[in-house]
Amino acid sequence: MIRPEAKRTLWRWREVLFGISISALGYLWVVSYFGLLRWLGIVLIIVGGALLFIGFQRGRFRSDQDGPGVLKVVEGQIAYFGPSEGGIAAISDISHISLVTRNRERCWQLEQKELATIYIPVTAKGTDDLFDAFATLPGLKIETMVQKLTQDTSRSILVWERSDISRSKNYLH
Structure with missing residues (x-):
């Protein structure tokens, strides 16, 4: 064993x-x-x-700790189901990604244009899938993201920002 x-x-x-x-x-x-x-x-x-x-x-x-909640990445959407909060974000709608500290725990902060911000603990089950999801974002440097993740700090760190934030999407539904 x-x-x-x-x-x-x-x-x-x-x-x-x-x-x-x-x-x-x-x-x-x-x-x-x-x-x-x-x-x-x-x-x-x-x-x-x-x-x-x-x-x-x-x-x-990756984190080898067991944190609160479960994360799933399916068909271009990130879904987080936590014990007290959660949310779903389309990868194409994310405008900012930051690392923040909430309740003494490091979290991914996914900001979306005109939608609610989602906070995902870095230790949540399934956060390994975020690596591949984030890698599809234009202009995101993986090495820089990993360096920022390994920094031990309690302040907010901007990891990625969409360069074409002011664009408007015309949805059919």
Whole structure:
């Protein structure tokens, strides 16, 4: 059996561990074989390096704590269901993303044009899906977002702002 803390840590850094394994296999093929397997080993080292890079960013984004609420990202919408509050935001309608502290807990603040602001604790179940949802936003730099998330501060930090905020959408319904 494995301790729950160790299991959570391994799960948090799973892409990094997979990248290390792929790179190690590629290195083994490069130093041990000739011909086609050597070239495949070089490809595996490159793929493993890419997985390491992406996995390191995702691992820093994830939290290994259990916070309040559940988050779902489905078809371009972020839905948060918390114990006392919640909300739904279309990714295309988000105008600002900030990190704020509410009730002594770090939260994502998703501001929408003409709609209610949604606060999502960074430790809520399912917040891993926010990484991919936020990556689709134009102009958002993932590394900057991860750096701001890892900063230990109680003040509000603007993570992203839509550059075309003044645009108007014409909905049919």
